[in-house]
Amino acid sequence: MPRVSFKIVSAFSAVLSYALAKRSESAFLSSFCKVYVLCFFLWATYRFILYPNLFSPLRHLPTVDGKSWWSRQSVRLLSETRGVPQSEWIEQARGGLIRYRTVVNLERILVTAPEALAEVLTTKSYQFKKPQSIVTGLKRIAGDGILLAEGDRHKLQRKTLLPAFAYRHIRDLNGLMWEISTHSVASLTEAVATASKANEKPYIVDINEWAIRNQDGKYKNLEKIYKSVFSQSRQDMILFFLRVWILPGWILPYVPLKRNLELVQAGEALRDICRELIRQKKSDLESEVADKTDKDILTVALSYGGFTEDELVEQLLTFLAAGHETTATSLGWSIYALAKNPEMQTSLREEIRAHLRSPSASSPHSAEELASIIDNNMPYLRAVCLEVLRYFAPVPITFREAAVDTSISGIAIPAGTQIAICPRGINRAVSLWGDDANVFNPDRYLSQPKQEYTDPLDEEGNGEGLKKHAGARSNYATLTFLHGPRSCIGQSFARFELAILLATLVGRFEFALADEALRDETKLKLRRGATNRPIGGIHVKVKLVEGW
Incomplete structure (x- = not known):
């Protein structure tokens, strides 16, 4: 079952609210608020709980936080210096990939082995792009140049x-x-x-x-x-x-x-x-x-x-x-x-x-x-x-997103998967x-x-x-x-x-x-x-x- 973007949910709520308001002659804003809250609840339940625990094809990868959907490891991503938690996880790694989850239970794949890094950075580099949220934030100050081009x-x-x-x-x-x-x-x-x-x-x-x-x-x-x-x-x-x-x-x-x-x-x-x-x-x-x-x-x-x-x-x-x-x-x-x-x-x-x-x-x-x-x-x-x-x-850390369905170290990686590359951790492994x-x-x-x-x-x-x-x-070994x-x-x-x-x-x-x-x-x-x-x-x- 594929992941659904929250922005799509917002657009869907607006369209549905408009249709309901026009049909029932009710206020659009009132309809939108009700539909939006309902859609958000359904989306959040699926995106943050059901998908990572039941539907994600990556849920069987080695992980740092066991089977729990929330753990102290997730909180560290907000409370500690960027790259420090991932550096520790790299030392605990067995294999080339580690799955971890953010504080809202979104999954990330941390690349830990040279062979896996070679695929992401060299042999399949154009299959992994910078996440759009990072591009949007950077281009305002760092320009829409070679750094963000794909x-x-x-x-x-x-x-x-x-x-x-x-x-x-x-x-x-x-x-x-x-x-x-x-x-x-x-x-x-x-x-x-x-x-x-x-x-x-x-x-x-x-x-x-x-x-x-x-x-x-x-x-x-x-x-x-x-x-x-x-x-x-x-x-x-x-x-x-x-x-x-x-x-x-x-x-x-x-x-x-x-x-x-x-x-x-x-x-x-x-x-x-x-x-x-x-x-x-x-x-x-x-x-x-x-x-x-x-x-x-x-x-x-x-x-x-x-x-x-x-x-x-x-x-x-x-x-x-x-x-x-x-x-x-x-x-x-x-x-x-x-x-x-x-x-x-x-x-x-x-x-x-x-x-x-x-x-x-x-x-x-x-x-x-x-x-x-x-x-x-x-x-x-x-x-x-x-x-x-x-x-x-x-x-200390940078991110990529699978632009297409691909693989790393023989493991299938669906399009849209967030990939973490941690120079701080690899450089000190x-x-x-x-x-x-x-x-x-x-x-x-x-x-x-x-x-x-x-x-x-x-x-x-x-x-x-x-x-x-x-x-x-x-x-x-140096990233x-x-x-x-x-x-x-x-x-x-x-x-x-x-x-x-x-x-x-x-x-x-x-x-x-x-x-x-x-x-x-x-x-x-x-x-x-x-x-x-x-x-x-x-x-x-x-x-x-x-x-x-």
């Missing part, structure tokens, strides 16, 4: 944009990344010096808050907008309920809630900024200002000629939102991890100073030289960045990483045998993009950037960006936790947004280290 539309967009993210072109951008990082270092140096003169020692900063700042002052309102849209409020939960259960996506922007109006205004402001950037780039390309051989996102997209201006706006919005939030989150966790482990911080600083010139040097490294040094001469910097991205996966999986340990990337493996899709730009030491027991045709197209950019930002900061400053109690990670309360960022930020003491 099927042939996604294939075309990825093929078109891929040259902008080719590894050789990312290397060419290292000089620009270094220049931007030096602005950040100069800003923080000035703040530390000012505090020192005022005898305000030590200087304390929220590294998460600082990481999202636009240090050079250009498009300063971006910082304010993203800070607003990525914050959390109670009205966000109301909007989530409305878009999942009741309203079609096109009505959502008109819901008269304060938070909804804020998101609508933020989306319009971001699109105006993107449109301004696109028109400026187009003007530059038509003149002699821009290098026609540039391979940045806008140049590649404009050269393709297949995108309208509105479509380009959506693509740029996607890259701004995705790159802004995830990189800032990763940088904050990097400083947190090094502040907790001063010996690691010291070792990293020694390597940085041994190979890189100071950000204030009169003759900075060229882009090619900088890329070569980071790739070939700084194994510890690379190891720290890889471990940060593994241990503190910026996006003892079965995949060994006994120290839940320990932050960059040395795992240095002490492993020389044997290496690559994602087979690397040459097409669909895989990891960089070789990884075989410390893990599967190529799917930070996912894998396959839907893997993060900007992963090489993100890795270099994090490495350069971290190198300039740790080379110049020493960081220590302002509150030693937060050395215990369990005392950090994380927000329940798309990324795992601590509520209230991460406050660290910053000390200028002379000699660089």
Whole structure:
């Protein structure tokens, strides 16, 4: 017996109420309320009780909550950090799939084994789409670009944009990344010096808050907008309920809630900024200002000629939102991890100073030289960045929905089934990483045998993009950037960006936790947004280290 959407029930109630009102000459609103309540009760009974317990073809899969339709495990999904319950269930897994149920008894399938992940992410990737409720929520701020595109539309967009993210072109951008990082270092140096003169020692900063700042002052309102849209409020939960259960996506922007109006205004402001950037780039390309051989996102997209201006706006919005939030989150966790482990911080600083010139040097490294040094001469910097991205996966959990009737590991999966993929859990799975999986340990990337493996899709730009030491027991043991045709197209950019930002900061400053109690990670309360960022930020003491 198939599942029935609540939105279909709402539409059915409206049609039936209209027919009844017309026939009996009663008030439509009164008829609708009565019919709606009855239909809702019947639908809820079927959807939340009968279907998952009696009719679901997946009810025989291994589960975390036994046969009960409600359990403490379900409540954990609302009360604990996103991805934490699923991480524990992955360790308890027997086989590739686990069935669990939400607090309202909706079933989810958690993918736990590399072989099953390979099917969902690579061999059958286009049979699993992003759930419509997530798409509706994301596209307002993250744009309707490559992140949310499906099927042939996604294939075309990825093929078109891929040259902008080719590894050789990312290397060419290292000089620009270094220049931007030096602005950040100069800003923080000035703040530390000012505090020192005022005898305000030590200087304390929220590294998460600082990481999202636009240090050079250009498009300063971006910082304010993203800070607003990525914050959390109670009205966000109301909007989530409305878009999942009741309203079609096109009505959502008109819901008269304060938070909804804020998101609508933020989306319009971001699109105006993107449109301004696109028109400026187009003007530059038509003149002699821009290098026609540039391979940045806008140049590649404009050269393709297949995108309208509105479509380009959506693509740029996607890259701004995705790159802004995830990189800032990763940088904050990097400083947190090094502040907790001063010996690691010291070792990293020694390597940085041994190979890189100071950000204030009169003759900075060229882009090619900088890329070569980071790739070939700084194994510890690379190891720290890889471990940060593994241990503190910026996006702890993501979801897919079966677009068609399909299968995973030989088990039939009906269309509409919600699939959970948990980077946080897979990245820390003892079965995949060994006994120290839940320990932050960059040395795992240095002490492993020389044997290496690559994602087979690397040459097409669909895989990891960089070789990884075989410390893990599967190529799917790290899901930070996912894998396959839907893997993060900007992963090489993100890795270099994090490495350069971290190198300039740790080379110049020493960081220590302002509150030693937060050395215990369990005392950090994380927000329940798309990324795992601590509520209230991460406050660290910053000390200028002379000699660089």
